[in-house]
Amino acid sequence: MRIGFDAKRYFLNQTGLGNYSRDLVRILEQYCPENDYIKYTPKLRGAWLDSAEFRKTTRLPEGRLNNIFSSLWRNSGIVKDLKRDNIDIFHGLSGEIPMGLKENHIKSVVTMHDLIFLKYPKLYKGIDRYIYNKKFKYAVNNADKVVAISEQTKRDIMEFYGIPAERIEVIYQGCHPAFKTIKTEVQKENLRKKYNLPNQFILNVGSIEPRKNAFQIVKAVENLDIPLIIIGKTTEYAKQIKAYIVEKGLENRIFLMQGFTMEELSVIYAMADVFVYPSLYEGFGIPIIEALYSGTPVVTTNSGVFPEAGGPFSYYINPQDIGEIQYAISSILNSSNMRDEMIVKGLAFAQQFNDDKIAKNWNSLYTDIV
Template identity: 35%
Template sequence: MLKIAVDEGPLKSGDRVRGIGVYTRELLKALKIEGVDVSGSDLSKYDVIHFTRFNPFFISIPFKKPEHVKFVLTIYDLIPLIYPDHYPPGIKGMINWQINKFLIRKNIDAVITISETSKKDICRFIGINSNKIHVTYLAPRPIFKKDTSSMPEVAKHYGLPECFALYVGDVNYNKNIPNLVKSCKIAKIPLVIVGKQAFEVENLDLEHPELSHLKNIDWSGVLRLGFVPDEDLVKIYNLADVYVQPSLYEGFGLPVLEANAAGIPVVSSKTQALVEIAEDAVLFANPESPEDFAEKIKLLLNDSKLKNELIQKGSENAKKYSWEKTANETYKIYSKIA
């Protein structure tokens, strides 16, 4: 039996409520093992060390590697490198990026990523052989399903409109929030955003290059709920009339699958990973065109046959993904390199 250490670091930081935390928590649960504080442990007693957090502009990998121990690294995406003007690394960040590339080539035995889209980016930016990179998809958690219980109470608690479009996530540049807001205004449908960043936008430095795209947004008609616990979030998905994913670029796009699993029709950007994971289970729109998004939103609101068809396809699509499958594929990678 392999001795495996999966880094629990993301569960001890602000990442715990983000995608990195979901990945680490659900992977550990499906592998049926406890996480390890790799920064404070004797790594030599393990066969495989799995690092689950990577930022290109911060040193993410140990400089020293114990003999006979194999290193696995999960890289979710390299979006900061795709939009450098909006994610400026600074001099220190660029130096760290060069060090990270060196350490990946020298010490990492296998890279795991979450889509074929991200795999291509990793090959391009880091310059490692594609045979070293393995794709294991994320999955919606079991809690995300059709659930109409307690919906009136949740709607009242959060002050939700009777009809609304939903977006769940951060407000980084690649999320395309300005066009999301514009599209819902054009479609004349209230927008509900779940996520800590949008809730706190007035307290953020919008002069910073990573946030400057938010400066001139008209937030009227937008209900920003902040962080919402999963038990309520699944109800909010079920209350929504349409889920909208307007991203310019994604490494995966987990909320699309969560909406699929909850039985909510989706309008999504026709871009890279979102096409890869959603296939024909969503209505695609041009992320550069709020008018196109608005048209697709209105089409779903007015065409019950299309809406029901996408709900059915979405339900089937969500079933293709599970954390058990992800864990099994991950363990095969551990076994292969060990």
């Protein structure tokens, strides 16, 4: 099979949708090398190698107009390139597919990550909600198969777009292989010295925005004798957290950090005593999986997708209840038996997200569509 990917996020996004795209293509190339995988992107950024293999598997817009109006190319003009390249299936990796695929007899599948803009509309500008809704609605109604990254996202697609259950497949996402390797004490100590990290700490990773709810963790650990590290890009919400930290004199115990490589981040996960993730809503919650693979106990939200991602051996809390979050952290820190059980059984649960299983599910789906 020849499979074409909407690779805009693959090349241009360094987190979230970009990580999903890069991981999935990597997994397929490794475990299903019998297929051809072609990545279509409106532009490139960063140090992508212009090797013969890169040129063979990557396509950019051709012609002056397609380069000037690259969004239009991605929305419809790309179909001519797909036909020229004899693509059997086009895979929209981030909730979008171009118009004109059916008319040109090109099969399609779209990955839907979440419908946050519909669940929490106040978090988005009106114009953004309009654009997302238009693109997503077209994709789920016109793709030959819709893939949700969780049962929660599947339910949301059925609720908001009226798509029947039989048209939606659930295929979980994996995580970067860096999180699946055992870290040595030397690796941990070197990183600790490099960034002056504390010997023990609570960890939170993700975009620092209201939906992720990191402020509740700050308030929960305020009276606990253990540092907190929050890793994510600076936002207005992060500035509010920083102001609170200064107001309460917590500068030596609570740290907001960013800029780590994936390998460094995986070591930090493995160093943490507890991973706390009281997000209000996610399509899946990949940081939970990263923590489970890293052998770090997880405290997360007791509803939505979170029990699906965290499994039966994570600790679930009401994300708005500071006391519950504090009690959960204290319980894990004060019970080595509980912590050990969460580590061992959490890692066992995470094996369902292994690369080989994800590749098998996707290859079966592609084959069925063709």
